[in-house]
Amino acid sequence: MSSVHSSRVVSIPDLRPLAKRRLPRVVFDYLDGGAEGEFTLRENCRAFEDLTFRPRHAVSVPSCDLRVRVLGLDLALPFILAPVGYSRLMDPQGEVAAARCAGAAGTAYILSTISGHRLEDVKAASVGPVCYQLYLMGGRAAAEGSIARARAAGYSALVVTIDTAVSGMRERDWRNGMKELMSGNLLSKVPFLPQVLTRPGWLVRFLLDGGVPDLPNVVIPGQGPMPMTDVAAALASSTVTWEDLRWIRELWPGPIVIKGVLTAEDARRAVDEGASAIVVSNHGGRQLDCVPASLQVLPEIVSAVNGQIDVLMDGGVRRGTDVIKAICLGARAVLIGRAYAYGLAAGGPAGVTRAIDILRAEIDRALKLLGCASISALDRSYVNLERNRREISEPLPA
Numbered sequence: 001m002s003s004v005h006s007s008r009v010v011s012i013p014d015l016r017p018l019a020k021r022r023l024p025r026v027v028f029d030y031l032d033g034g035a036e037g038e039f040t041l042r043e044n045c046r047a048f049e050d051l052t053f054r055p056r057h058a059v060s061v062p063s064c065d066l067r068v069r070v071l072g073l074d075l076a077l078p079f080i081l082a083p084v085g086y087s088r089l090m091d092p093q094g095e096v097a098a099a100r101c102a103g104a105a106g107t108a109y110i111l112s113t114i115s116g117h118r119l120e121d122v123k124a125a126s127v128g129p130v131c132y133q134l135y136l137m138g139g140r141a142a143a144e145g146s147i148a149r150a151r152a153a154g155y156s157a158l159v160v161t162i163d164t165a166v167s168g169m170r171e172r173d174w175r176n177g178m179k180e181l182m183s184g185n186l187l188s189k190v191p192f193l194p195q196v197l198t199r200p201g202w203l204v205r206f207l208l209d210g211g212v213p214d215l216p217n218v219v220i221p222g223q224g225p226m227p228m229t230d231v232a233a234a235l236a237s238s239t240v241t242w243e244d245l246r247w248i249r250e251l252w253p254g255p256i257v258i259k260g261v262l263t264a265e266d267a268r269r270a271v272d273e274g275a276s277a278i279v280v281s282n283h284g285g286r287q288l289d290c291v292p293a294s295l296q297v298l299p300e301i302v303s304a305v306n307g308q309i310d311v312l313m314d315g316g317v318r319r320g321t322d323v324i325k326a327i328c329l330g331a332r333a334v335l336i337g338r339a340y341a342y343g344l345a346a347g348g349p350a351g352v353t354r355a356i357d358i359l360r361a362e363i364d365r366a367l368k369l370l371g372c373a374s375i376s377a378l379d380r381s382y383v384n385l386e387r388n389r390r391e392i393s394e395p396l397p398a
């Protein structure tokens with residue numbers, strides 16, 4: 001039996017050590033780590049622990065309805081797989097596997113610009129909806145090409161990430177030599193080789209897969225696909241501004257989602273600019289450290305948006321109860337990042353499916369224990385706002 005199906009794997013946190021065992025430190029820390037002191041990374045998870053439930057007991061709930069409608073899409077589950085760059089480093093099937101598993105489970109997948117697989121192949125792998133996450137790396141000409149390809153391939157929405165003016169300072173990556181692993185220079189890799197050699201299985205898969213891939217969806221006219229080695233520098237000159245959004249809107253007639261909103265002001269601005277949805281997100285604690293947990297600012301943003309567009313959230317979701325708490329505070333659905341990426345790293349496609357199955361079962365069980373028959377019936381009456389008054393940044397309803 002593969003290790004992701006072992007009887008010892010009963011929760012998402014159980015997948016994390018398996019991922020750690022299978023990946024070299026440089027890749028595991030890239031997946032697991034956050035920016036600078038990792039305060040926000042920890043806060044994202046802690047905020048969920050601070051919020052407690054108000055269950056309705058003595059209620060019979062024989063079955064639960066987990067379906068949600070987001071961006072006009074009917075999803076079987078209240079969570080979507082978030083964009084995770086370099087997924088192909090975690091497993092050669094990377095983005096293709098994640099999309100396939102999401103579709104098979106009846107939910108959506110968001111493909112990162114920083115993908116080692118062609119966006120057409122990723123879309124073709126899934127029977128469900130796939131969205132494309134856009135960075136403006138490589139400039140507008142490169143973005144124009146990928147937007148046109150995403151349209152032609154039948155992507156459901158464009159997810160524009162606005163919190164990446166430069167790459168966050170991920171100290172673990174610098175110490176581990178992530179830059180050297182990505183660079184073409186063999187000599188610079190030598191000091192970091194021991195961490196890779198201790199994971200021969202990963203190394204064989206990585207080499208058979210052709211090593212560090214280019215970015216097949218960032219094609220600079222006249223130059224071809226952007227090499228992975230150029231990503232950090234390209235991100236530094238790829239800030240998406242509100243003016244860019246108007247330009248993007250001309251190229252993309254479908255829904256646009258703004259990812260990386262942390263204040264009521266940016267949320268209102270996104271509504272005014274015609275976004276179809278926003279994702280309350282701090283990029284999983286990987287960009288500006290010391291911003292609040294996504295869950296903490298969610299109520300402020302939900303009330304600023306006032307039902308005009310869908311509000312999604314991500315950051316720190318590791319349990320079915322986390323998904324339910326975010327929905328109680330007004331999220332339409334959540335995105336999961338590391339939760340499925342640990343699975344991908346631990347066991348490829350089987351690991352992604354295992355992560356999805358674990359969360360589905362946890363959500364179903366928690367709803368029954370709450371005495372609530374459906375995701376759509378969840379509201380604030382199911383959580384103790386009073387006790388968390390200092391944690392959740394919104395005045396209590398009168």
Ligand SMILES: Cc1cc2nc3c(=O)[nH]c(=O)nc-3n(C[C@H](O)[C@H](O)[C@H](O)COP(=O)(O)O)c2cc1C
Nearest residue numbers: 031082083084085112161283284314315316337338
């Ligand atoms: C390894 C890794 C790579 C990521 N790459 C991207 C990316 O390319 N684009 C993006 O918008 N967000 C990216 N994110 C952020 C996720 O989409 C999501 O916001 C975050 O993972 C949510 O937090 P969680 O991991 O605690 O669930 C990445 C996250 C991780 C862990």
